[in-house]
Every structure is written in C-alpha cells, then in structure tokens.
Amino acid sequence: MLDRVALRGLRARGRHGVFAREREEGQTFVVDVVLHLDTRPAAEADDLTRTAHYGIVAEEVTAIVSGDPVDLIETLAQRIADQCLKHDPVQEVEVTVHKPDAPITVPFDDVTITIHRSRG
Numbered sequence: 001m002l003d004r005v006a007l008r009g010l011r012a013r014g015r016h017g018v019f020a021r022e023r024e025e026g027q028t029f030v031v032d033v034v035l036h037l038d039t040r041p042a043a044e045a046d047d048l049t050r051t052a053h054y055g056i057v058a059e060e061v062t063a064i065v066s067g068d069p070v071d072l073i074e075t076l077a078q079r080i081a082d083q084c085l086k087h088d089p090v091q092e093v094e095v096t097v098h099k100p101d102a103p104i105t106v107p108f109d110d111v112t113i114t115i116h117r118s119r120g
Contacts (some may be wrong), residue, residue: 002036002091005051007058011063016076019103027101029065029076033057035084036092036118052087060084073097073113081117092118 010033015026032069035052042051059085077095084093092114102111 003039005035005037005039005054006072007031007033007035007054007061010058010061011067013064013066014076015069016064016071016073016099017069017103018071022103023069027099030098030100031061031065031074031080032094032096032098033061033080033084034094035087035090036094037089039089040092042089048078050089052084052090057084057087073099073111077113077115078117082117085117085119092116 010031011028013026014029015023016029017023018070035057037052039051042048061080065076065081066082070079077097077114078095080095081093084090084095094114096112104111
C-alpha cells in the first residue's frame with residue numbers, strides 16, 4: 001500500500017467554464033490533491049529529493065488553475081493530475097476540483113469533480 005501526501009484547500013482564481021461571464025470575470029477554484037507514493041526512501045535518508053515536494057506541487061496546481069482556461073472542471077482536474085504524475089515518486093493521484101461559485105440557479109454549497117489517476 002502506498003503512503004499519502006495530501007494538500008487540501010489550494011485556492012486560485014481561474015477563468016474556467018462554458019459561459020462568457022465565467023471567462024470574463026473568473027472565479028475562485030479550490031483544489032484538493034492526494035499524492036500516493038512510497039515515502040520510505042525519503043524517510044530513511046531524511047532527504048526531500050526522494051519524495052514529492054508539496055510546496056512545489058502546490059505552486060504547480062495553482063498555476064494550472066490560474067492559467068489557460070478550459071470549459072470543464074473535468075479537464076482542469078485532468079491537467080492537474082497529469083502534472084502531479086510528472087513527479088517521479090508519485091505513483092497515483094487523486095484530484096478534487098471545487099467550483100463553489102458555479103453558475104447554478106438553485107441554492108447549493110459546492111460543485112466538485114474527483115478523479116483518480118495512476119501511472120501507465
């Protein structure tokens with residue numbers, strides 16, 4: 001079983017969505033990422049280079065959210081997962097994208113998509 005490193009509540013402003021207003025005004029997106037990896041090599045050597053540097057991952061995730069717009073949060077989640085899997089120790093990743101200000105006409109708390117991706 002793999003270990004988990006979790007980043008919860010990463011926030012960034014993005015212009016994702018299918019409506020013109022979403023693209024023009026933008027909105028805040030919240031992302032949770034769970035990296036699945038074997039942390040034993042890093043722990044045994046007490047060596048940051050043998051694990052996923054969560055500070056760098058956080059910066060990469062927020063850069064994707066604030067970067068090129070996409071229509072679907074499914075696409076946004078996939079882009080985030082793809083970036084996380086570029087870190088060699090990461091074998092699997094779970095990404096949840098929250099869109100708390102989605103253009104829905106009824107009262108709601110949140111809209112989310114959660115994906116799970118692995119190498120290969």
